[in-house]
Amino acid sequence: QKEVEQNSGPLSVPEGAIASLNCTYSDRGSQSFFWYRQYSGKSPELIMSIYSNGDKEDGRFTAQLNKASQYVSLLIRDSQPSDSATYLCAVNLNRDDKIIFGKGTRLHILP
Amino acid sequence: GAGVSQTPSNKVTEKGKYVELRCDPISGHTALYWYRQSLGQGPEFLIYFQGTGAADDSGLPNDRFFAVRPEGSVSTLKIQRTERGDSAVYLCASSLTTGTSNQPQHFGDGTRLSIL
Numbered sequence: 026q027k028e029v030e031q032n033s034g035p036l037s038v039p040e041g042a043i044a045s046l047n048c049t050y051s052d053r054g055s056q057s058f059f060w061y062r063q064y065s066g067k068s069p070e071l072i073m074s075i076y077s078n079g080d081k082e083d084g085r086f087t088a089q090l091n092k093a094s095q096y097v098s099l100l101i102r103d104s105q106p107s108d109s110a111t112y113l114c115a116v117n118l119n120r121d122d123k124i125i126f127g128k129g130t131r132l133h134i135l136p
Numbered sequence: 137g138a139g140v141s142q143t144p145s146n147k148v149t150e151k152g153k154y155v156e157l158r159c160d161p162i163s164g165h166t167a168l169y170w171y172r173q174s175l176g177q178g179p180e181f182l183i184y185f186q187g188t189g190a191a192d193d194s195g196l197p198n199d200r201f202f203a204v205r206p207e208g209s210v211s212t213l214k215i216q217r218t219e220r221g222d223s224a225v226y227l228c229a230s231s232l233t234t235g236t237s238n239q240p241q242h243f244g245d246g247t248r249l250s251i252l
Contacts, residue, residue, distance in 0.1 A: 029178075031178075033176075056238075057238040059240055059241075067245075068227060068243040068244060068245050068246050069179065069227075069243050070243070071240045071241070071242070074240050113178050113179070115241075117238045122167065122184065122186070122191065122192075122233055122238055123181060123184055123192050123194075124169070124181070124238060124241060125181055126171070126178035126179045126180075126181075127178050128176075128177055128178040129177075129178045
């Protein structure tokens with residue numbers, strides 16, 4: 026099993042709808058979870074960090090963490106064309122501070 | 137500067153040559169990471185520094201790759217006898233690390249390395 030898994034997509038969502046991005050991880054002891062957005066040809070930029078079970082909201086973005094199921098998700102409300110990008114899930118590994126990225130999910134918001 | 141700075145932004149060289157890629161992290165960030173990203177893939181972990189020491193170099197693909205951070209700030213990734221398969225974007229990131237919770241990483245713009 027890969028350490029951090031994401032569906033590569035593309036995920037197509039109509040403008041104004043909710044986009045739901047999912048990520049699973051293999052290390053049950055992981056404590057820190059991050060979502061990054063990466064536009065084509067650019068470097069990743071942090072959207073959300075989450076450390077505790079439950080939901081964390083920041084504007085149109087909500088991160089959800091379920092450590093029992095080893096699952097973290099990102100919801101984007103009122104999707105905009107500018108949200109079209111690749112979304113990377115990143116997780117620390119419990120045995121050290123190494124942070125591992127998934128391959129990313131390509132999101133396409135349809136105008 | 138305010139962010140992570142990487143130089144050069146682009147590097148084109150011939151197979152077999154030696155290259156150095158530089159990363160200047162955010163001031164005060166003790167953790168520094170190097171990643172390699174190929175088209176359509178997520179960043180692949182190479183090496184992580186905590187201060188001057190390499191805390192984890194398990195991602196370096198072979199002994200042609202080496203990285204240093206002699207004064208705990210600027211880091212240099214060195215690649216010897218480059219091969220065409222080394223072509224990728226090399227990303228550097230830095231973060232604060234406090235206790236058991238990782239702080240988010242802040243990325244530089246990357247160095248696009250092309251081996252002809």
